[in-house]
Amino acid sequence: MHCMYLRDKTMRLHAGATVEMECRHFESQQVHDKAQATTDAGGWYKMEIGGDHQDEICDVRLLKSPEADCAEIELSRDRCRVPLTGNDGIKQSGVRYANPIAFFRKEPLPNCGELLRAYDLYNETSENS
DSSP states (O other), rough: OOOOOOOSSOOOOOTEEEEEEEETTTTTTOEEEEEEOOOOSSSSOOOOOOOOTTEEEEEEEEEOOGGGOBOOOOOTTTEEEEESSSSSSSSSSSOOOOOOOOOOOOSOOOHHHHHHTTTOOOOOOOOOO
């Protein structure tokens, strides 16, 4: 297991990473809406998707990293679901925040084992002991 960038002092936020939001119907899997964005200097991105997507599954996923040494994509950690409907019991002004997604480094950080333990992600089969 390689260390992903965690939200603490070890995290480097990347400007120039490309992410994509895709909304597809939950039964037919037909894509109904799609948008791309690029992260700013703080690692944030913003995209606008119009309409209500109650009958769709909307995911944000990683597409491209600006750094060659931190561009590994691990399936299931490369995306997160974002509910885009007003019929979900959440009172918001239309802004939704996605959970963190991260590229992995080609080579683990020297303190990777320590970080995994701190976040209770370490196990005996980890490469980063």
